[in-house]
Amino acid sequence: MGDPPGQVSIVRVGDIAALVSEVATDRPLGEPADLDAHANILDTTAAEMPVLPMRFGAVVESRDAVAEELLREHHDEFTAALRELNGKAEYVVKGRYRQDVILREVLAESDDAAQLREAVATKPDEAARNDRIALGELVYNGIAAKRAADTERMVSELESLGVKIAALDPTHDEDAVHVACLANRSAQSELENTVGRLADEWDGRVSLRLLGPLAPYEFVVTAGQE
Numbered sequence: 001m002g003d004p005p006g007q008v009s010i011v012r013v014g015d016i017a018a019l020v021s022e023v024a025t026d027r028p029l030g031e032p033a034d035l036d037a038h039a040n041i042l043d044t045t046a047a048e049m050p051v052l053p054m055r056f057g058a059v060v061e062s063r064d065a066v067a068e069e070l071l072r073e074h075h076d077e078f079t080a081a082l083r084e085l086n087g088k089a090e091y092v093v094k095g096r097y098r099q100d101v102i103l104r105e106v107l108a109e110s111d112d113a114a115q116l117r118e119a120v121a122t123k124p125d126e127a128a129r130n131d132r133i134a135l136g137e138l139v140y141n142g143i144a145a146k147r148a149a150d151t152e153r154m155v156s157e158l159e160s161l162g163v164k165i166a167a168l169d170p171t172h173d174e175d176a177v178h179v180a181c182l183a184n185r186s187a188q189s190e191l192e193n194t195v196g197r198l199a200d201e202w203d204g205r206v207s208l209r210l211l212g213p214l215a216p217y218e219f220v221v222t223a224g225q226e
Contacts, residue, residue, distance in 0.1 A: 001034045008041060011063050013071035016078050019045065020066055029057055042215035047185070050085035052078060053215040081220060089185050089213030092168070093154060093195055095176035095206045097143070102174065102205070106142035113138050143174065150206070151177045157194050161187065166218040176206045180218040188213065 006021035019041060023029065038056045045051045060066050071078070107113045116135040120128045151167060154177045158165055164182040171178065183191055192210060199208040 001029075001037050005037065011066045011071065013067050014075050014079075016071055016075060016082065018066050018071055020063065023059060029059070039215075043213070046089045046215040047213045050082045050088070051215050052081055052085075052220050053217055085182075085216055085220075087184050087186065088182055088216070090216040090218060091181050091183055091188070091191055091210060091212030092214065093158070093177055093179045093181070093208065093210055095150070095154075095178070095202070095208045096172065097146075097174045097176045097206055098204065099174055102143060102146065102176075103139065105146065106139050110138060110142065113142075140173065147176055150202075151179060154179055154198065157198060158191075161190055161194060163187075163191070164219060168218070176202075177208075182216055182219045185213055 001021065002024055006023065008019055008021045011018045011020055035056060042051055042053045060069060107117065113135065116131050116138065119131040120135060123131065147170065155165055155167065158179065158181050161183065166180045166182075168178040168180055181191070195208060195210045199206075202208065
């Protein structure tokens, strides 16, 4: 982080090590560039070896404090967690509906929607206010129902690969799926093929992306967090 960027170095204790860099004390942490730098280091590392992601903004006084307060104190716990992650990384499947297509689907499947659309189209703006609100709620709930069904389909397809899965909250009203999985890096091509097959099936309806390999943000549980 910083300008120029700080150098990343290693603090090692026994079988584990921390990736660290010095941070300036004359400016606040948390700018977008800081978050990007933090994620980039974690994800780049996860593509090569197991990594336990620290929460962004974790700052300690010195390299000695990293060694004693973090690594030595939690050595066995961290070693066990890293062993569980060996050869694995997180992958995230992110899908978003095409707005025009999903709206047509929701409206075509609801008689109430047709009546509300007619009311909104024919009434003066003020008189149609309640109808407009009701139509908005119907559309919102309809998309939510489709999201649940499409997420269930995606989870079922991923489960067939034997990966560990975590369903994530949507980040946008038109999100179709948002699912993380912990998979062997060696099986990435299988994951890509599975997501690609669904992308072809949903072509024109859902835009799908597979992100990864990433650090296992959704899957790290140490003894202190249980």
